[in-house]
Amino acid sequence: DAMVIQNPRYQVTQFGKPVTLSCSQTLNHNVMYWYQQKSSQAPKLLFHYYDKDFNNEADTPDNFQSRRPNTSFCFLDIRSPGLGDAAMYLCATSRDHGTDTQYFGPGTRLTVL
Amino acid sequence: GQSLEQPSEVTAVEGAIVQINCTYQTSGFYGLSWYQQHDGGAPTFLSYNGLDGLEETGRFSSFLSRSDSYGYLLLQELQMKDSASYFCAVSYNFNKFYFGSGTKLNVKP
Numbered sequence: 001d002a003m004v005i006q007n008p009r010y011q012v013t014q015f016g017k018p019v020t021l022s023c024s025q026t027l028n029h030n031v032m033y034w035y036q037q038k039s040s041q042a043p044k045l046l047f048h049y050y051d052k053d054f055n056n057e058a059d060t061p062d063n064f065q066s067r068r069p070n071t072s073f074c075f076l077d078i079r080s081p082g083l084g085d086a087a088m089y090l091c092a093t094s095r096d097h098g099t100d101t102q103y104f105g106p107g108t109r110l111t112v113l
Numbered sequence: 114g115q116s117l118e119q120p121s122e123v124t125a126v127e128g129a130i131v132q133i134n135c136t137y138q139t140s141g142f143y144g145l146s147w148y149q150q151h152d153g154g155a156p157t158f159l160s161y162n163g164l165d166g167l168e169e170t171g172r173f174s175s176f177l178s179r180s181d182s183y184g185y186l187l188l189q190e191l192q193m194k195d196s197a198s199y200f201c202a203v204s205y206n207f208n209k210f211y212f213g214s215g216t217k218l219n220v221k222p
Contacts, residue, residue: 031208033210040215041214041215042200042212042213042214042215043156043200043212044212045209045210045211045212048208048209050207050208055208055209057209090155090156092156094208097143097207097208101146101158101161102146102148102156102158102210103158104155104156104157105155106154106155107155
């Protein structure tokens, strides 16, 4: 059974058109993460939630926002996608703090035209 | 900031043993994790070291030396399905993770 679900798996948007990616989890984990991964590169942490506490990485562009309305769901909003934002976006969860295993969703591949 | 170094690519034959090294620099270090990622797939957890020493999980083992800021992943009895990218990742400052650039492992018959 899927534990971390991401929808859609593939998303095409136009330059400058807002887009929202979603992630849900059935693990009841406290922490949810959003990563950006470009081709042949490492996953790069954008931000994470510990419960309702939002933590933004210093170098995450303002163009990226996130919402976590409840324990199970987390959203990534890209307000004005640029060509450089085309990437795989990975959602991950962990039970508690940074020593715990991260469970990744299958990712959403974003294409910007 | 954080930095991680690991080899970009390693090639080995089926049945062999391969070691992938990772050196790191970070403040607020908690531990070192290893993840496997097949092409087009999501990373999956392999191993975690919070303390010095060796952790063994089946064919995979991972080692950490905190004093040397160094760890490695050891893969034994290589199989073709082990061809993938392997990432080391440091966890730091409670809930943050920083991934290395990944090592592409090619397993040949």
